Amino acid sequence: MTEPLLEANDLDVSYGRGRRARRVVSKASFAIAPAETLALVGESGSGKTTVARAVVGLVRYDGELVFGDDRVPLTPRRSRELRRQIPIVFQDPRSSLNPRMSIGGIIGEVWSTHPEIAPGGDRRTAIAELLGRVGLDEDVLDRRAAQLSGGQCQRVSIARALAQRPRLLVCDEAVSALDVSVQAQILQLLIELKTDLGISMLFITHDLGVVRQIADSVAVMQHGEIVEIGATEQVFTSPAHAYTRELLDAALDLVADHGTTTTGDEQE
Ligand SMILES: Nc1ncnc2c1ncn2[C@@H]1O[C@H](COP(=O)(O)OP(=O)(O)OP(=O)(O)O)[C@@H](O)[C@H]1O
Ligand SMILES: [Mg+2]
Incomplete structure (x- = not known):
């Protein structure tokens, strides 16, 4: 891989303090190259949003995050410059607009x-x-x-x-609330941004069909840990971890039940 734009080494995140502290992300390591999209998948509560929050500086983390040539501060107090370079797009589009x-x-x-x-x-x-x-x-x-x-x-x-x-765009379930045809259009737009502007992406989704369309590599999370990470095709064709195989099987069942998961051609 070329020199990464973002590198996470042994990222830990806990919520709560003292005896109430609960670690929800443990030893997460991943890298995103310039103009590359890394998808983060895994069951609800596995820690995907928490990783995103650490990356954009909404929560304190332990471990190491390196962005470009710089170590990212552990606390959410970041330079304006750094915040500007890593925006996040959330699931509910309306409530995130004033x-x-x-x-x-x-x-x-x-x-x-x-x-x-x-x-x-x-x-x-x-x-x-x-x-x-x-x-x-x-x-x-x-x-x-x-x-x-x-x-x-x-x-x-x-x-x-x-x-x-931005240099790195974080999308947390950014297309999940949209109907299938609009979802396909927004995905296409994001793919164009990556190609035309060279923006890197951390793309969180629970939809493996979407991962296949947009992501160069994929990290699979379970109980706060990344249990598998690799090139998308590699992970899809020869998953190494039992949980990844489970996810893929579940997605196949979905396709069998509904015909398709992510494509459609109605208009917005
Ligand atoms: N602000 C918070 N305070 C305490 N615990 C939290 C907080 N936010 C999330 N958690 C807990 O951290 C764990 C990981 O949550 P997170 O939102 O990162 O999961 P997720 O993978 O994004 O799930 P989903 O797919 O449902 O969005 C969960 O057990 C959740 O209950
Ligand atoms: Mg989430």
């Missing part, structure tokens, strides 16, 4: 706190360009989140992340 702000305001907000990355020319034009980039019409610029569909809101969340000029 209902009182216009879509244009939401997307361009980061440029007030980070004038160094603000576009040189007209901001409205720059925002319209970002909207186009995520497949939205310029006329949503003056609307509010409540006036958009779930899929449109998720595109706005992605545009907002892009305005930050």
Whole structure:
């Protein structure tokens, strides 16, 4: 693998303090190369979101995280610069957008706190360009989140992340709440961002069909540990861990029951 953009070595995360402390992520190690997508899968409660929270600096961790050439501080107190470079997109698109702000305001907000990355020319034009980039019409610029569909809101969340000029985009179940056809469109958009802009991704999902479409490599979590990690094809075709085989079998049953898990071609 080329020099990783993000490297996690023996990442531990606990919730609670003192005798109440409970470790929910143990010795998680993984690396993400530039323009590479690592998917994180595993059952509910296995620690996927907690890993994401450690990576974006929402929770304290122990162990080592290295981003580019720099050690990432253990506590959530990060430099503005580092926070800017690692945004997160959550599952529920609507609740992560400020209902009182216009879509244009939401997307361009980061440029007030980070004038160094603000576009040189007209901001409205720059925002319209970002909207186009995520497949939205310029006329949503003056609307509010409540006036958009779930899929449109998720595109706005992605545009907002892009305005930050991220190097690593963390997506926590970012397409899970969307219906299958919209999901496919957003996935396609994320794949394009990776190819066109060279953005790396940590992509959390419980859908193995989605993993296969988007991820170069995949880490399988169980009870707070990464039990298997490898190139997606490798893990899918010859899973080494019993739990991975279980996940794959369960996904196959799903396909047998429902015909398909992730593709569709209705319109948004
Ligand atoms: N803020 C918190 N305080 C205490 N415990 C927490 C907190 N957040 C999560 N946990 C616990 O940590 C463990 C891992 O949770 P996490 O949200 O990381 O799992 P997950 O793999 O993302 O699950 P899901 O697929 O349901 O989103 C769970 O046992 C959960 O109950
Ligand atoms: Mg989660």
